[in-house]
Amino acid sequence: MPDSDAQFTGSIPEAYERHLVPLLFAPYADDLVARARRTGSRRILEIAAGTGAVTRALAGALPDARIDATDLNEAMVAVGAELIAGPNVRWYAADAAALPSERASFELILCQFGVMFLPDRVRAFREVRRVLAPGGTFLFNVWDGLENNDVARLMCAGVDEVFPENRPQFLRRTPYGHGDPTLIASQLKEAGFGDVAYDAVECRSRAASPREAVLGFCHGSPLCGEILDRDPAALPRVVDAAARAIETEFGDGPVNARMRAFVFAAK
Numbered sequence: 001m002p003d004s005d006a007q008f009t010g011s012i013p014e015a016y017e018r019h020l021v022p023l024l025f026a027p028y029a030d031d032l033v034a035r036a037r038r039t040g041s042r043r044i045l046e047i048a049a050g051t052g053a054v055t056r057a058l059a060g061a062l063p064d065a066r067i068d069a070t071d072l073n074e075a076m077v078a079v080g081a082e083l084i085a086g087p088n089v090r091w092y093a094a095d096a097a098a099l100p101s102e103r104a105s106f107e108l109i110l111c112q113f114g115v116m117f118l119p120d121r122v123r124a125f126r127e128v129r130r131v132l133a134p135g136g137t138f139l140f141n142v143w144d145g146l147e148n149n150d151v152a153r154l155m156c157a158g159v160d161e162v163f164p165e166n167r168p169q170f171l172r173r174t175p176y177g178h179g180d181p182t183l184i185a186s187q188l189k190e191a192g193f194g195d196v197a198y199d200a201v202e203c204r205s206r207a208a209s210p211r212e213a214v215l216g217f218c219h220g221s222p223l224c225g226e227i228l229d230r231d232p233a234a235l236p237r238v239v240d241a242a243a244r245a246i247e248t249e250f251g252d253g254p255v256n257a258r259m260r261a262f263v264f265a266a267k
Contacts, residue, residue, distance in 0.1 A: 012219070013079040024259065026057075033054065043066055044106060047110070047111045048111050048114025049070055052083055056083070067090070068090050069091050077093050104132065105131045106132055107136045111139075111140035112141055114140070115140055122190050142264075144176075150258045154246045159223070161241040162238050166230060199262070200260060203259045
């Protein structure tokens, strides 16, 4: 994975929050937080928190918990801290593979759609285990492949139409390129987790229109940089092509598409 895949900088965090959170992340945030509540944890760390889709739901559901929300990107932390503030939430930048916390500091560690961006997953999982208290839980999710995530699949079709010979690979390579739950389970066990379980969770991806559905991918993710590197004038053409692909499959009205992810619990 190139370093650029993990760079959510410039105007990306604002577009991510505006478009991708409602399109992709809010439904799975609700699922993770429901699982978090069942653990009864009060000392919670979130890694790769982005702009706070999970953090927001978690702070509302567990007002008595102490939540540390972290992300590798300062720009994401800045947006998240502005949106979600409170006496029980603390935001700071942190590398998931080198957390600035003492051993056994947290009862629960959460990560929503972040482990795909970790360059060395086993190393990061070991670090999570280091700061997790005995008996604590590591909850996280990863996307299944493009074949089970309709909007992302059609987004790729639009990108490929504009760049048939030099296709941007961000979506295939990173967010939707790690949907092998048996591999991830084996990496968790290699890192020292003894109790690993996962299940597949399907949600719906909703947007007001096909164009609205593609704006987050084009402006709120590192795909934007891949497109601009190839042709600084191509972004509107990609938006149009991807919107047409979605319209062909779902019509020109509101979008209601499939999403599928795997949710892990490790102890």
